[in-house]
Amino acid sequence: MVLEVLEGGLLTTVQDLGRHGYEGYGVPVAGAMDAFALQAANALVGNDLGEAGLELTVIGPRLRATEGCLLGLAGADLGCVLDGQPLAPWRSYWLPAGATLSFGGPRSGCRTYLAVAGGVDLPLVLGSRSTYLRGGFGGYKGRALRAGDVLALSAPAGRRLASPSAARFLALTYGDEPVVRVLLGPQADRFTAAGMATFLDSTYEVSGDSDRMGSRLKGPRIEHTRGPDVISDGIALGSVQVPGDGQPIVMLADRQTTGGYTKIATVIDADIQLLAQCLPGASRVRFQAVDLDEAVRLRGAQAAQLTLLAGPRAYNLYDVAPADGECLPGGQE
Amino acid sequence: MYPEPRYLDAGEAALMVEFADEISPQANALVHWLAATLRLQPVPGLGVPVPAYSSLLVQYDPLRLGRDRLRRHLQIILARPDAGTALARPTRLRQIPAAFGGEYGPDLAAVAALKGLDEAELVRQLCEVIFTVYMVGFLPGFPYLGTLPESLAVPRLTEPRLTVPQGSVAIAGRQAGIYPFTSPGGWQLLGRTPYQMFDPHRDPPAYLAPGDGVRFLPVAMAEYEGLAKDQPWC
Numbered sequence: 001m002v003l004e005v006l007e008g009g010l011l012t013t014v015q016d017l018g019r020h021g022y023e024g025y026g027v028p029v030a031g032a033m034d035a036f037a038l039q040a041a042n043a044l045v046g047n048d049l050g051e052a053g054l055e056l057t058v059i060g061p062r063l064r065a066t067e068g069c070l071l072g073l074a075g076a077d078l079g080c081v082l083d084g085q086p087l088a089p090w091r092s093y094w095l096p097a098g099a100t101l102s103f104g105g106p107r108s109g110c111r112t113y114l115a116v117a118g119g120v121d122l123p124l125v126l127g128s129r130s131t132y133l134r135g136g137f138g139g140y141k142g143r144a145l146r147a148g149d150v151l152a153l154s155a156p157a158g159r160r161l162a163s164p165s166a167a168r169f170l171a172l173t174y175g176d177e178p179v180v181r182v183l184l185g186p187q188a189d190r191f192t193a194a195g196m197a198t199f200l201d202s203t204y205e206v207s208g209d210s211d212r213m214g215s216r217l218k219g220p221r222i223e224h225t226r227g228p229d230v231i232s233d234g235i236a237l238g239s240v241q242v243p244g245d246g247q248p249i250v251m252l253a254d255r256q257t258t259g260g261y262t263k264i265a266t267v268i269d270a271d272i273q274l275l276a277q278c279l280p281g282a283s284r285v286r287f288q289a290v291d292l293d294e295a296v297r298l299r300g301a302q303a304a305q306l307t308l309l310a311g312p313r314a315y316n317l318y319d320v321a322p323a324d325g326e327c328l329p330g331g332q333e
Numbered sequence: 334m335y336p337e338p339r340y341l342d343a344g345e346a347a348l349m350v351e352f353a354d355e356i357s358p359q360a361n362a363l364v365h366w367l368a369a370t371l372r373l374q375p376v377p378g379l380g381v382p383v384p385a386y387s388s389l390l391v392q393y394d395p396l397r398l399g400r401d402r403l404r405r406h407l408q409i410i411l412a413r414p415d416a417g418t419a420l421a422r423p424t425r426l427r428q429i430p431a432a433f434g435g436e437y438g439p440d441l442a443a444v445a446a447l448k449g450l451d452e453a454e455l456v457r458q459l460c461e462v463i464f465t466v467y468m469v470g471f472l473p474g475f476p477y478l479g480t481l482p483e484s485l486a487v488p489r490l491t492e493p494r495l496t497v498p499q500g501s502v503a504i505a506g507r508q509a510g511i512y513p514f515t516s517p518g519g520w521q522l523l524g525r526t527p528y529q530m531f532d533p534h535r536d537p538p539a540y541l542a543p544g545d546g547v548r549f550l551p552v553a554m555a556e557y558e559g560l561a562k563d564q565p566w567c
Contacts, residue, residue, distance in 0.1 A: 023383040024368070025531075025539035026469040026513075125533050135473055135514075137533040186341035186349045231356060232470065232477075234383035234390025236347040258385050258470030266344030295345035296395045303396060 001067045001153045003116070008146035009061035009103065014120055014139035015253075016052040019128035023234070023257040030130040030138065033111055033212060033253050033276035036302060037075030040170055041115035043309040044072030044092040046161040052122065052129035053115035054145070058279070060103025060112070061145060068097045069153065070117040074167060076109025076174065076277055090171040092164045109174035109277035117156040132254065133212065162311055170305060174277040177203070177284045180250075182240065182265035183295050187230060190262040191242070195223035199240075199264055200287055204248065208281035212254040214241075215275050217285065221246030224262060232260040238267030238275075240287075250275055265289070270298040334360055338411060340404050345395050346380075348403055353387040356479065360387035361467050363417040365544040370410055379403070384543045385468045386477070426463070426546040429511070431502045432557045433459075433524035438502070440521040444487055456551050458485060459523065464509060464547040474513035474531025474539040478547055481507040493519030500525045502549065513539075524549070527561040535566060 005012075015038065018031025032038035032055055039049040047053075053072075054061075060078045072092045073080060080087040083099050089112055095101060122129050122140060131139025140149060188196065204217035228244040235241075239251040241261040250267055251259075252275065267275065268290065278285065290298075334353045341349040350367065353360035367389050368382045378398030383390040393403055410416070433456045434441040445455045462485075464478035471477075481504060489505045494517060497503070501512045503520035512518060513530035526549075530540050541547065552560065 021381045022538060023381060024469065024543060025537055026471065026473045026475055027533075027538060028473070126536065126538055135533065183342055183344055186343045186351075231354065231386045231388070232468070233349065233351070233385040233388045234343075234347075236343040236390060236392070238344050256471060257383055258468060263343070266342070266347075268345055292342060292345055292395075292400060299345060300396055 001065070001069065001155075003151040003153060004064045004066065005145045005147055005149040005151065006062040006064060006100070008144060008149070009056060010059040011057040012061045012145040013055050013131040013133070013143075014052050014122060014145075014151075015055045015130045016128055017050040018130050018253065019126050019132070019138065022126050026257050027126065028132055028135070028254050028257060029237070030132040030212075031128070031253050032113065032130075034075055034113065034273040036273045036306070037111070038113040038115070039306050040074040040090065040167050040309060041072035041113040043306060043311075044074065044162050044164070044167055045070045045115050045117040046156065047072075047115055047117065047119055049306060049310055051115065051119040052139075053113050053120070056103065056112045056114060058106050058110055062100060062102045064100045065095045065097060069095050070156070070161075071095050071101075072115040072117075073112065074115075074170075075112035077107040078109075078112045079104030079107055080112070090167040092162070106279060110279045111276055116153050118154040121152040121154040134254065162309055167309055170309065172273075174274065176279075176282065177286070178271075178274040178278070179286050179288050180271045180274050181268050181288050181290045181295070181298070182238075183268060183292060184265045184289055185263070186266070187262045188264055190225055190230070191264055192223045192225055195225075195246075196264070198222050199248065200289060203284050203286050206275075206278040206280050206283040206285060210278070210280040212252060214252050214255060215250040215278060215280075215285075217248045217250070219247070222248065222264065228262050229260055230262055232258045235259050235263075236266055238269065238272055239263045240265045240267065252276065268295040268298060270295070270302045338363075340407070342400065343390060345400075346393060348391045348393065348400060348407075349388055350391060350407060351388040356386050356467070358465070358479070359417065361465070361479075363411075364389045366417045367407070367411065368543070374410075376403075376406055385470070424544055425542075426548065427541060428548050428550050429502075429526050429528055430550045430552045430556075430560050431524040431526040432552055432554050433502075435554065437525035437554070437557075438523040440490075441523045444504070444521050444523065447487060448485065455485070456523075458482075459504075459509075460549045460551050462548070466541050466543050466545045466547060467508075468543050469539055469541065472513050472516060472531075473533070474541070476511055476530070476539075476541040476545075476547070478509040478511075479507065481509060483507065487521050489519045490521060493517055497522065498525065500527060500530070502526055524551075525557075527557055528564045529561070540564070540566065
């Protein structure tokens with residue numbers, strides 16, 4: 001069973017929750033820009049939350065399924081249409097055999113996630129199916145999808161399914177001017193009091209050259225105490241780097257693993273999705289400092305929402321049945 | 334080196350342990366010693382640490398492991414009398430063949446002239462250095478190698494090249510590096526190795542790991558092509 005790509009869209013890639021564990025070898029984590037939306041899409045079709053799905057950017061692809069399959073859609077509203085009928089995100093849908101899925105253009109947000117029950121059938125590279133575009137590996141041949149590609153799907157695992165509208169309590173609409181919460185540091189002491197005030201009190205434009213590596217912001221210049229350089233160190237997700245021009249860059253999924261610019265703050269995990277959904281060239285952001293306890297509390301709340309959506313797996317008969325190769329009671333070795 | 338390491342929050346899921354505000358072999362040895370110790374003695378909720386020159390980014394899941402508990406754990410480990418000693422010397426020496434000069438090393442002549450050496454003498458001195466991989470970053474598999482003697486130190490190019498060929502052996506400041514892919518770059522190119530620095534279909538995917546020793550072996554252009562197949566990955 002396959003998904004045929006009739007048109008690739010602007011940037012459609014296969015992503016899961018990223019390639020963790022190889023950062024020490026300089027391998028970027030990659031993975032879904034909005035990990036929350038990908039996990040919600042997976043929950044809606046009964047997949048493991050970290051299953052690989054498609055990340056659609058601004059202009060979605062045109063896709064056709066050879067056989068009927070269950071789709072989960074979450075994230076931005078990119079004007080999804082199934083054979084002429086509009087489909088809202090944060091729901092699951094049945095895609096009949098031969099039906100065509102297309103996208104009219106962005107209404108709210110920038111990236112949406114499409115999960116298919118069973119997931120895409122692609123090999124793991126370094127433990128992940130995420131596409132790392134610059135390195136040209138992972139996902140579908142290490143690149144974005146284009147017309148003529150054929151994406152094989154895995155058979156659904158028969159997990160318990162959430163009801164089609166189970167995610168409506170999560171349904172997020174993304175504003176054009178989100179407030180993004182940050183934890184100050186690790187190098188907050190490398191900025192003057194005025195520089196820190198500029199960062200926290202100004203509105204920054206998300207520039208058109210933002211990409212999966214980072215959100216490049218334009219606005220009032222942030223002042224350093226003694227230059228923008230540090231001895232190269234590790235870069236966490238959401239790090240807000242400030243190079244010599246005083247314009248912040250928020251490091252996102254495809255960020256390099258190490259870098260030598262001062263980092264004024266780090267976007268908390270729960271708000272990474274807000275940046276991932278900012279339309280480059282059209283959105284503006286403001287930053288607000290929170291403390292560690294608040295960041296952890298918000299992270300926990302978001303994790304709890306996904307756990308709730310994924311449902312009580314223990315009641316699923318499929319989950320307690322022995323896996324292939326295991327001994328059944330009274331069976332043979 | 335700081336008298337005591339600094340612990341800095343890098344978001345709610347990573348703690349930066351910083352040992353120095355400079356590039357020093359002692360700080361780097363501590364970085365790799367701590368990374369190795371955490372891998373051998375993991376605690377629940379601990380993620381993969383990211384080593385750099387003089388700091389270690391310790392990733393963790395704050396829903397399973399609190400920041401203060403993690404910091405205490407790190408402090409206890411670092412208080413051990415053997416901290417930083419076991420990996421002070423390289424654990425593995427990689428000998429990397431490279432052809433120097435000509436089309437493979439377009440900056441060799443200029444660097445030799447700058448240093449008042451002839452090309453052969455510069456190559457001889459470079460190949461005498463036993464480098465240490467301080468960290469791997471910038472690109473997948475790109476090793477930051479230290480340390481060149483001050484007599485061989487050079488500035489970066491004023492105009493970075495748009496295209497540096499894969500395998501280029503380059504120097505900048507007192508560091509050396511090897512470009513794993515064809516990419517832009519501003520370091521001075523002295524030679525090129527047929528060895529592959531990165532292969533995503535191997536595990537580990539990088540030829541060099543932090544802490545490795547590295548020595549360049551000069552080879553003639555004629556031998557160059559045949560050497561790639563002899564690359565020992567283990």
